[in-house]
Each structure stands twice: as C-alpha cells, then as structure tokens.
Amino acid sequence: MKQVAVVGVLVAALAIPAALLAAQATGPAAGTSLGNVTLTTRVMADGQPLAAGTYQVRLTGDQPTPVVGQSPDAERYVEFLASGMVVGRVLATVIPQSEIGQVAKGPRPGAGSSRVDLLKGNDYLRVWINRSGMNYLIHMPPAAS
Numbered sequence: 001m002k003q004v005a006v007v008g009v010l011v012a013a014l015a016i017p018a019a020l021l022a023a024q025a026t027g028p029a030a031g032t033s034l035g036n037v038t039l040t041t042r043v044m045a046d047g048q049p050l051a052a053g054t055y056q057v058r059l060t061g062d063q064p065t066p067v068v069g070q071s072p073d074a075e076r077y078v079e080f081l082a083s084g085m086v087v088g089r090v091l092a093t094v095i096p097q098s099e100i101g102q103v104a105k106g107p108r109p110g111a112g113s114s115r116v117d118l119l120k121g122n123d124y125l126r127v128w129i130n131r132s133g134m135n136y137l138i139h140m141p142p143a144a145s
Helices: 002-025 097-103
Strands: 033-039 043-045 048-050 053-059 075-082 085-096 113-119 124-131 134-140
Touching: 033 113, 033 124, 043 085, 043 134, 048 085, 075 134, 085 097, 097 134
Parallel strands: none
Antiparallel strands: 033 053, 043 048, 053 075, 075 085, 085 134, 113 124, 124 134
16 A cells, blocks of 8 residues: 555656646747847748838747657747737747757847847848747848838
8 A cells, every 4th residue: 555655656746847847848828929129121021021110029829840859849930010910920940048059159139138130141130039048039031122
C-alpha cells in the first residue's frame, strides 16, 4: 500500500511540471498586443502593401504547420492594426530571449520595446519586438511606390 502511495505522489509531482511546460509552450494567447511600431517605409505584408506609419501589432491564433524538428511555437502570425482595424498580416519568427544571441546580431530592443531596421541593402524591413522573454522577428520587403 505504501508503494502505491509513493508512486501516486511521484506521478502527481511529475505531472505538475509537465502541465506547466505545456501551458508555457503555447505562448501568449491570440489577441495579445505586442505593442506599437512605426514602419519607416511602405512594405508588403502577406502580399498586400502596408503604408509607412504607426501600427499596433498583435498575435493571432494562426500558426503555420511546423517543419520536422521545428518547435510548434517557432512561428506565429501577427496582425498590424490602425485605428482598431486589421490592415495587414504577416508571419513572425519567435525566438526565446535565451536563444536570441545565436540568431540575431547588432543592437537589440530592450525588454518591452521594439526596433525597426532596414536590412540587406534596403531589401527588407525588420520589425523586432521583445516582449515577455520572447523576441518576434518580422521581415517584410519594401513595396513598390
């Protein structure tokens, strides 16, 4: 009887951390605001032009199917909102703070802030949002004028 009780306690003790990890792995909920960003140039967002300006960026509930070996939370779709209306949508790469040094070089946004940089000879606009220990990297090509 004592052995059954010990096994039960061990199973329960192991189940709690597993449940916490599963909840943590799902990441922030759809509709979570990642903050405001100012795009310095007109870009293409999911095939549609998005004007230069200030936008609220928020997570959606949509995620692409991960490739083999990729974390299910490695990419998330985000929406760009102006005056409360969705005006663009694009895929963001999600990288934990503990791994960002292996992926991105140069100046980084502080916790709870963002950076917008024109990269690769003006070929891409990168929006980098650092929120709640996660980094959201969004790359969009400039739109034709």
